[in-house]
Amino acid sequence: MDVDKLLSGESQTVEYKAQRSPRSKSYAKTVVAFANARGGTLVFGADDKTRELVGIPDGQVFQEMDAITNAIMDSVEPQIIPEVTLRSVHGKSLILVGVPVGRQCPYFLKSEGLEKGVYVRVGASTRHADLEWIRELTQECAPGGFDRLVRRGFSVSGDDIARLCDRMYEVALSRSMGPEVANIRRVTKSQLLSWGVLVNHEGETLPTNAFLILTGNDEAVRPLQCAIFKDDSRAVFLDRRDITGDIMTQIEGSYHYVLEKMNMGADLGGVVRRDVYELPTWSVREVITNAVLHRSYVERSSVQVALHSDRLEVSSPGGIVRGFSLDRAMSGESRPRNEALAQAFLYMRLIEGWGSGIPRVSREFEERGMRAPKFQDNDGKFRVSLWRPSPDGFASYLRDGMSRADNRGVRPGSFDGRPMEAGGQTMPVDRQATRVDRKLMEVDRSALVLSYLQGHGPVRAADVSEFLGLSRSHTRTILRGMAQQGLIQKLGDKRYARYVPAL
Template sequence: MDLLDLLKRPEGKTLEFKRDLSSADGVLRTIVAFANTSGGTVLVGVEDRTRHVRGIAEPLDLEERLANLISDHIVPRLVPELEIIPWRRSHVLAVQVYASPVRPHYLRREGVERGAYVRVGSTNRRADRELLEELRRFARGEAYDEQPMPGLDSEALDFRVASESFAPVRRLRRADLQTLRLVTTHQGRTVPTIGGMLLFGVSREQHFPDAWIQVGRFQGVDKSRILDRAEVHGHLVGAVEEAIAFAEKHAWHGADIGRVRRRERWSVPPVAIREAVINAVVHADYAQRGAPIRLAIFDDRLEVENPGLLPFGLTLEDLPRGISRLRNRVIGRTFHALGLIEQWGSGIQRMMAACRDAGLAPPTLEEIGNRFRVTLWLEQVGAPTLDKTEGTILAILSDGTGRVTSEVAKVIGLTPRATRTRMVRLVERGLVREVGTSPQDPKR
């Protein structure tokens, strides 16, 4: 274990510093939280605010004491790695805790209902009833949205709405409902799953009253003055498109060209907005009650947040590397079949690449309270990344009059099809606005 490297890092989801063992309960709560969440390291003998190494006296005795505390007070049994690390003229005790396959762990004397903790940022949070159930499902390898709803039958799903959602992709058959796990067999009956009801349920909000999207455009950088708002209560597939349309409506700004010409462009790449909204819908914790998915647009940023922390075993640092765990398998499977998700784990990477290519700051990813938030920043921090052909296309369009694809193709020397591919990429990056709406549109 590289102590010097750990000391350079602040406390967070997988790291905590402890001055000593004078408060053993605090150390035990952290160990429980690490085991229940994503693992982590506790360093005993380090000041938590300054990261100053105080060291520990009698390291062997302290190691034995902590091992006994863990054995006596944490259930189910947990065996982290304890290591005494030399530091100058003293020592530090490192406790390496791995994410556990037998969650939830808890403090014996507090019981499972009050003694189970999870890690949120650099703090330990007592797991409420919903989190305890999620910990148990995770240990069993189950997804919340794959669970049956035995009080209903298959007619609780609106097959017409499901068919219309799939119409642009393929014809939906009744048998596909089983394949996608929109319905399942429970005690000899075909019943909808939670995911099926969330996606296409006839009385969806009766069972899941917070499964909708709240969207708003605010003046300035806080929520003191609202300019526009809407509540999107449609089925999730359509709700995604409505929320994205709202964001796109408010995501334009003008750039003056000369004295009278004006060229419009996105203030944030459409592909980044799309990935943020889809990510929120697919990964939301629909077992939580009290708040919907939210999309908020300010003068300097766009925020998309959903109920639910990151799935257990994931950290914020994992996301840019394409590491992902699907919380809602039915919703994810259906979105993949609809072409809304291209490849598992690639959404955050596409979002970050789109912002980088548009010259924007990287998105901020946060766990706040019991919610996950993506913030897309609108301020330019650099020039967009363009190759020679893309630069030529933007120069052609810079007078603001607009060009059809065939006209651009003649100038850049590519086929209309190849030019169209280039133009679509520029639209996704927010550098070009598409006016035409179909292949037959003369403005396209």
């Protein structure tokens, strides 16, 4: 690690010790916490309160290095072999103890045992792990990952498997265009087994966590939380919506929620009008999809999509996968946390390949001449901020032909000049999806409607219209088509009409 960063203060991966304590527990527990998280460095010879470099006396350096190494190796289970080095900074001798990311979690102090001796890193402090946290560490480090673990106590029928295969096929079709549609083959049970969505055990087919997550039949699938905030404090909601259902429905629902609330202009340069949003829509979908795919499903918290006056912020529980780094992700490398889900997403065309997302998002914003997205990995979350242009900047973007990457000749004056909100942004209003999305996403909208009906009982067309953020006439067209397909049933007529899932 760079010396300046190392000495800039304690953090999730750095802790200071003025000297080695005779009681090895005082630093061995931090070693345990580093190994149970993302690794880290102990700096001996730096005061943890003042950050002053006090150093280790030169005559004791090598004796201290041996004592630290032996204490760590003797007191931690499974055994950790630290990288202990000597560094001279401003004339002071420092001992740096590098702790790698653990591969055999949970690590614990031998003297305290597994139930009481597991420690974790919370911010810049070391804390005891409770039994729930220990369970999560065990699952997170399981061979093959959490999503490939068999869920004991659950069973699947042939119909359950067929429904998931049909659902994935529908999503794949909705994400494809032109000749590509003819090349899509229905996913099979054999493919689900090869990906780790299902496993065969003693002649029985069993579901893994991935199967339950994909079907939405698991407590790990928390509602995806969407909201619009008045300012950065998150104290005042302008609007909020929880998207439920399987994770494919959550991705589509949250994506369209953002489209509804973003500022929008129009490209009138072609044969037909084309809606143009203030943020690149491919990037919006990509960061939401990645948040759902790469999140930690061990943690019982939600993916959050927050629209602020200056940015769209998407937060994913769990942060960067263990043993990986933000720098490597930014460079285009990939290490999926959930490998079975990643294979399913690749089939469904929800992702294009491994490691291509972050570089392409950055490139889209650069080609539009917009502020570069911000990617952060801290406090156990991975957070992406897509910066919204100012109204004048968006108007200029439309007026000048949109961008080098997508110059469609937008006519001046096509910027949507709605009333201004405090803070300089236009008031968010519901919008229809783009013409292209309208054709591609009917299957996903049907899934959204079905999920909504299943959770709310008999509902009016007006309720569905509000949920989808579409006009009532457009919503009635969708409902009429779903009824003709036998997906839903209409009860009553005219003002008394209600809709329910088909029996």
